[in-house]
Amino acid sequence: MTKSNSEREEVLLGNDAVAFGALAAGVDFFAGYPITPSSEIAELLSREMPKRRGKFIQMEDEIASLGAVIGASLAGAKAMTATSGPGFSLMQEHIGFAAIAEVPCVIINVMRGGPSTGLPTESSQADIMQAKYGSHGDYPSIALMPDSVLESYLFTVKAFNLSEKYRTPVFVLTDEILGHMRENVILPPVEELEIINRQEPTVPAEWYHPFEQTTTGIAPMASFGHGYRFHVTGLTHDINGFPTSIPAEIDALMNKLKNKVLYNTKDLTMVEEYQMEDAEVCILAVGSVGRSARRAVKILRHQGIKAGMLRPQIIWPFPKQPVEKMLKQVEYVLVPEMNVGQVRKEVERLADGRDRIEGLNVMNSVMITAEDIVKKILNAEVPVD
Numbered sequence: 001m002t003k004s005n006s007e008r009e010e011v012l013l014g015n016d017a018v019a020f021g022a023l024a025a026g027v028d029f030f031a032g033y034p035i036t037p038s039s040e041i042a043e044l045l046s047r048e049m050p051k052r053r054g055k056f057i058q059m060e061d062e063i064a065s066l067g068a069v070i071g072a073s074l075a076g077a078k079a080m081t082a083t084s085g086p087g088f089s090l091m092q093e094h095i096g097f098a099a100i101a102e103v104p105c106v107i108i109n110v111m112r113g114g115p116s117t118g119l120p121t122e123s124s125q126a127d128i129m130q131a132k133y134g135s136h137g138d139y140p141s142i143a144l145m146p147d148s149v150l151e152s153y154l155f156t157v158k159a160f161n162l163s164e165k166y167r168t169p170v171f172v173l174t175d176e177i178l179g180h181m182r183e184n185v186i187l188p189p190v191e192e193l194e195i196i197n198r199q200e201p202t203v204p205a206e207w208y209h210p211f212e213q214t215t216t217g218i219a220p221m222a223s224f225g226h227g228y229r230f231h232v233t234g235l236t237h238d239i240n241g242f243p244t245s246i247p248a249e250i251d252a253l254m255n256k257l258k259n260k261v262l263y264n265t266k267d268l269t270m271v272e273e274y275q276m277e278d279a280e281v282c283i284l285a286v287g288s289v290g291r292s293a294r295r296a297v298k299i300l301r302h303q304g305i306k307a308g309m310l311r312p313q314i315i316w317p318f319p320k321q322p323v324e325k326m327l328k329q330v331e332y333v334l335v336p337e338m339n340v341g342q343v344r345k346e347v348e349r350l351a352d353g354r355d356r357i358e359g360l361n362v363m364n365s366v367m368i369t370a371e372d373i374v375k376k377i378l379n380a381e382v383p384v385d
Helices: 014-025 039-052 062-074 085-090 092-100 128-133 149-166 247-262 289-302 320-329 342-351 370-379
Strands: 008-013 029-032 055-058 079-083 105-113 119-123 142-144 169-175 182-187 271-274 281-284 307-312 314-316 332-337 357-361
Touching (some): 008 149, 014 105, 014 149, 014 169, 014 182, 029 039, 039 055, 062 079, 062 085, 062 092, 079 085, 085 092, 085 105, 092 169, 092 247, 142 149, 149 169, 149 182, 271 289, 281 289, 289 307, 289 370, 320 342, 332 342, 342 357, 357 370
Parallel strands (some): 029 055, 029 079, 105 169, 142 169, 281 307, 281 332
Antiparallel strands (some): 105 119, 142 314, 271 307
16 A cells, blocks of 8 residues: 555554544544444543543443433534444434434444344344334435445544534444454545535524525524524424424425435445446445455456446445446346345345345354355356356
8 A cells, every 4th residue: 555645554443443533524522332342432532532622421321322412413513422233222212303303413333243132242234224214204314334444434434424414313334343353544634534514504593494494405503502592302393493283394394304315315325336347247245245245256257257246335325326227237136244135125126026136144243255155156057258
């Protein structure tokens, strides 16, 4: 690797990369509860945030943690928490509150085996659907999935940017493999990172409507204590934040939440394509499994199979257009994942029964290897040049 004089080359733990990414993004507030395999994030931030006048609080549980994060965000802080599957489950009601109240916050989920206590020291990808449908009701979901230590850093910065831009909770789904992996990385200069802050109101306080309909779908957000008084509730509400049961106002609110994501799919679509130009076989993988998929493509190409990889980097909203384009191109799709087939079901939904799609599913927390993927594809008798 080569680097410029202003870049930093380090050997970083994945969880530490998340913490440094949060610091680079300007995190002001962290509230959390220790849980394997995410605890290193809290440990590093507990040391570093006081040095930067940030606030770090260890809460009594994960429910209180996200409640504190929401409160800090309403007061103007860039706020986050970090957890794993069981803690993520406990946070779901507050996630729904943050979504309907349009409160920016970042939630890191370092996934582990489950359900319940499960396998605290082992890996999984079983929280993908929970990130989309975990809380009740209809609400937008934005979730990023890195596959490396460097992406863990960059995607945490991206998560803060998206959260502030769209006034919504944003998830970063890593896993035990990534969280406890050490890699040699070159970090870009902090001053060269794109940093997005929430849009603040410019109108007089008496003109301010915290949930107004705008051309972008995102209303400016005032901070408590900065001269603007407004109401926040978990109930359906009008443009001033007060509860409403008027059907037209409820429809306007729910469509506003939906359209924030629907109208910005270009901004919210990130995929890596590897050797897809002439591919006849596609390995669609997410997160840490993408590392094995990339290696499997190289092995298969050496054996005369035109394989490629498509890796969604933002998994929610699901990258509909790139996946549909891929489905029109290839003859066979394999979706390896460390769950029962959560991503495969999304691919099959888009394929509508027209394509040959199979899964390679591991639920015992043993990492899927490139050899596992190659064996599955060779047994499927895909065409060889």
